[in-house]
Amino acid sequence: MKWTIPNLLSILRVLAAPCVALAFAAFDRPMADRIAVIIFIGAALTDYLDGIIARSLGQESPFGRMLDPIADKAMVLISLGLIMSLYDLTWQVVAPAALIMLREVLVSGLREYLGNVKLSVTRLAKWKTTLQMFAIVFLLLRGAALPAEDARMLPALADILAYASIVFGSVGLLLLWIATWFTLVTGWDYFHKGLPYIRGSGEAEDKTPATPVPDPEE
Secondary structure, eight states: OOOOHHHHHHHHHHHHHHHHHHHHHHSOTTHHHHHHHHHHHHHHHHHHHHHHHHHHHTOOOHHHHHHHHHHHHHHHHHHHHHHHHHTTTOHHHHHHHHHHHHHHHHHHHHHHHHTTOOOOOOHHHHHHHHHHHHHHHHHHHHHHTSOOTTOOOOHHHHHHHHHHHHHHHHHHHHHHHHHHHHHHHHHHHHHHHHHHHHHTOOOGGGGSOOOOOSSOOO
């Protein structure tokens, strides 16, 4: 592995994933929510930046292509587990979060089973990851917008923040359900492509690795 800037950004994103949850162990709310959303947004931005830097500097590498989807999955799965607890395990959050988690585990298992067989990455799959991250940001902002209980502020400002919290939460839930639909569709697409290999009758042309795409996602 070469210690390039893109690879370092990917490693930082992996390390940032548990820090989103650890913020709630180290700080009281809503400070923990605010720190968590800052960490998450910063880590998500590195996902965008490392691809740009890798292409512009010619630093694309097999290590980066391997680590990018792992980092993204770590961020999404850890954050979704955290959000389920923050929303008191309400079905509106638990149902889509559980479906997303199940899909990620199944697709990862499929890829491990197929070994060297490369399944092409679709643009829809990249939209899936983007929607998941936007949903998580808004769901974290729901708690971050609320003032601390001992904060002294004008009642009007407190009302504005409370309303903003409701809006963030509502937008986050909507995006989470949309992301779940994308997640299930792309998951089915991967299993459809992998089914011939599971049956032992894959097409020879499908065994040819697809043209590498920047920042591959599942």
